[in-house]
Amino acid sequence: MTIFGPLGPSLASSIKANRGIYKWVKPFADWYAGVAGYRKIGLRYDDLLVEERPDVQRALGRLTDREAYDRAFRFKRASQASIVHDDLPKAQWTPVAEDKRYLKPHVLNVVAEDEERRVWDTIAVQRKK
Amino acid sequence: MLAARTSASRATRAVRHFATAVDAAGVKVAAADNGEATSTVTFLVKAGSRYQNKPGVAHALTNFAFKSTGKRSGLATIREAELYGGVLSSSLSREHLALTAEFLRGDESYFVDVLSSFVTDAKFTRHELQEYVAPVCAAEAAAAASNPAARALELAHVLAFRNGLGAPLLSAEHDPVDVEAIKEYASTVFSKGNIAVLGTGISQEALTSLLEKSLNTLSASGAPSASASRYFGGETRVEGHGGPETVFIGFGTTGAPAAELAVLTAHLSTKPSIKWSQGLSPIAASLPAGATVEAVLLPYSDAALFGLLVQGATAEAVKAAGTAAVKALKDAANVKEEDLKRAVAKAKFFAASATDGKAGQVAVVGSKVLSGAQPSLDEALSAFEKVNASAVSNAVSSLLKAKPTYVAVGDIKTLPYADELGL
Numbered sequence: 245m246t247i248f249g250p251l252g253p254s255l256a257s258s259i260k261a262n263r264g265i266y267k268w269v270k271p272f273a274d275w276y277a278g279v280a281g282y283r284k285i286g287l288r289y290d291d292l293l294v295e296e297r298p299d300v301q302r303a304l305g306r307l308t309d310r311e312a313y314d315r316a317f318r319f320k321r322a323s324q325a326s327i328v329h330d331d332l333p334k335a336q337w338t339p340v341a342e343d344k345r346y347l348k349p350h351v352l353n354v355v356a357e358d359e360e361r362r363v364w365d366t367i368a369v370q371r372k373k
Numbered sequence: 374m375l376a377a378r379t380s381a382s383r384a385t386r387a388v389r390h391f392a393t394a395v396d397a398a399g400v401k402v403a404a405a406d407n408g409e410a411t412s413t414v415t416f417l418v419k420a421g422s423r424y425q426n427k428p429g430v431a432h433a434l435t436n437f438a439f440k441s442t443g444k445r446s447g448l449a450t451i452r453e454a455e456l457y458g459g460v461l462s463s464s465l466s467r468e469h470l471a472l473t474a475e476f477l478r479g480d481e482s483y484f485v486d487v488l489s490s491f492v493t494d495a496k497f498t499r500h501e502l503q504e505y506v507a508p509v510c511a512a513e514a515a516a517a518a519s520n521p522a523a524r525a526l527e528l529a530h531v532l533a534f535r536n537g538l539g540a541p542l543l544s545a546e547h548d549p550v551d552v553e554a555i556k557e558y559a560s561t562v563f564s565k566g567n568i569a570v571l572g573t574g575i576s577q578e579a580l581t582s583l584l585e586k587s588l589n590t591l592s593a594s595g596a597p598s599a600s601a602s603r604y605f606g607g608e609t610r611v612e613g614h615g616g617p618e619t620v621f622i623g624f625g626t627t628g629a630p631a632a633e634l635a636v637l638t639a640h641l642s643t644k645p646s647i648k649w650s651q652g653l654s655p656i657a658a659s660l661p662a663g664a665t666v667e668a669v670l671l672p673y674s675d676a677a678l679f680g681l682l683v684q685g686a687t688a689e690a691v692k693a694a695g696t697a698a699v700k701a702l703k704d705a706a707n708v709k710e711e712d713l714k715r716a717v718a719k720a721k722f723f724a725a726s727a728t729d730g731k732a733g734q735v736a737v738v739g740s741k742v743l744s745g746a747q748p749s750l751d752e753a754l755s756a757f758e759k760v761n762a763s764a765v766s767n768a769v770s771s772l773l774k775a776k777p778t779y780v781a782v783g784d785i786k787t788l789p790y791a792d793e794l795g796l
Contacts, residue, residue: 305504306499306500306503353500360449364448364452367452
């Protein structure tokens with residue numbers, strides 16, 4: 245996964261760019277997100293992101309206090325669901341409207357910053373002619 | 374030979390003058406080009422702790438300088454400045470926030486752009502506050518809190534002026550600052566008429582034309598105004614450990630700071646003119662070993678805090694030194710003519726040598742330019758000529774008439790009270 249960056253491989257941007265393919269893929273994607281089961285234990289998609297890497301850790305530090313608290317709460321609830329080998333009651337499932345990418349923008353910012361630092365670290369400076 | 378030398382010295386004097394301040398894109402610009410190898414551009418903003426609407430905002434804004442703007446990220450600012458070989462710095466006083474760039478001649482267009490883009494287009498992101506700005510603010514505040522002299526002066530300002538100049542200079546942990554407050558403060562202080570741009574080693578025309586290009590988006594919103602300072606005075610004692618026992622005996626005046634106070638400071642100053650000597654200060658002779666007395670004058674635009682900072686290893690030493698200092702201050706009302714001459718010469722020398730450096734020039738000229746007066750370095754020196762014995766004795770008696778500002782930091786069980794020092 246590392247070679248694709250912290251968010252993993254994704255064709256989403258090119259699929260979204262093509263309206264025909266998007267219309268064909270969207271129902272399948274919605275079905276897959278439901279069947280994956282993370283919503284049934286109260287998680288959001290960004291909770292599944294691999295967090296054991298420095299860039300995602302830095303992005304996690306940029307969440308607001310409220311977002312960080314909610315994330316910890318979701319993990320606790322999901323662990324409990326795992327212990328009892330059952331899904332949460334349906335009322336506590338994550339609604340589709342709430343399944344937002346709350347962490348992705350921060351991760352992308354961190355990746356852009358790391359890339360900028362790499363560019364500056366390896367830059368070759370030429371004297372102005 | 375003599376004639377040549379005179380004309381040469383006159384020529385350098387003529388160049389030393391800052392050009393008449395002009396308006397460019399709503400800011401006042403003053404520059405002096407003395408042919409130095411490096412140039413300095415300072416944006417002096419009326420954004421010191423005095424004007425803040427929330428404690429600590431001015432300090433956070435100072436440390437936010439040169440972080441991400443719409444034009445370049447914080448990292449790019451640092452790396453590009455390094456490639457140009459320039460130095461960027463920001464500093465905060467109770468009245469002014471100074472953003473300074475020092476650089477080699479010829480790089481002015483880049484560095485003026487860096488300063489302008491912070492003023493007009495800073496992003497103030499929450500993660501930069503958390504990751505870079507807040508830790509620096511906390512470290513600076515912790516360093517000041519562990520320095521008894523800094524603590525005593527901070528408390529003295531609170532007692533002397535309460536609001537305005539008494540507002541805390543640094544941010545504190547118990548007053549967290551959020552990014553919205555900083556954004557709002559920046560949008561009010563970075564406005565037309567609230568900024569003066571001072572350049573050394575750069576011609577006024579070059580600086581003006583660069584600023585007209587880069588500052589044209591500066592907002593014209595109303596800058597925060599501060600009510601005129603009033604002096605109150607009072608006494609406080611604060612427990613402290615790990616540093617010398619400290620007592621600050623302060624006196625405040627309102628109105629523009631007078632030259633007499635600078636002369637009085639020079640008269641009482643125990644700093645010798647020759648290394649390893651005791652100096653001729655009236656306090657120096659009666660100081661116990663290990664105790665120090667420092668005459669402090671903190672001038673502001675409409676007030677001044679004059680005081681004696683007494684430090685020593687034990688409370689007894691502080692008491693003896695403090696008593697001697699208060700006695701010397703009272704005796705200064707009947708200062709001898711030759712002592713006065715010496716003090717005037719010393720004060721004048723310190724003022725003149727301060728304006729030899731670029732930072733000193735900016736400090737002297739900047740506040741003048743911001744208040745709308747014409748910049749002049751010589752005016753500050755000529756005021757000392759008019760100081761005579763009666764003016765000094767009037768100044769001393771009016772200082773002593775008001776309630777003193779007395780701060781004790783250290784072992785408060787044994788440190789003296791104000792009345793025990795003869796106040």
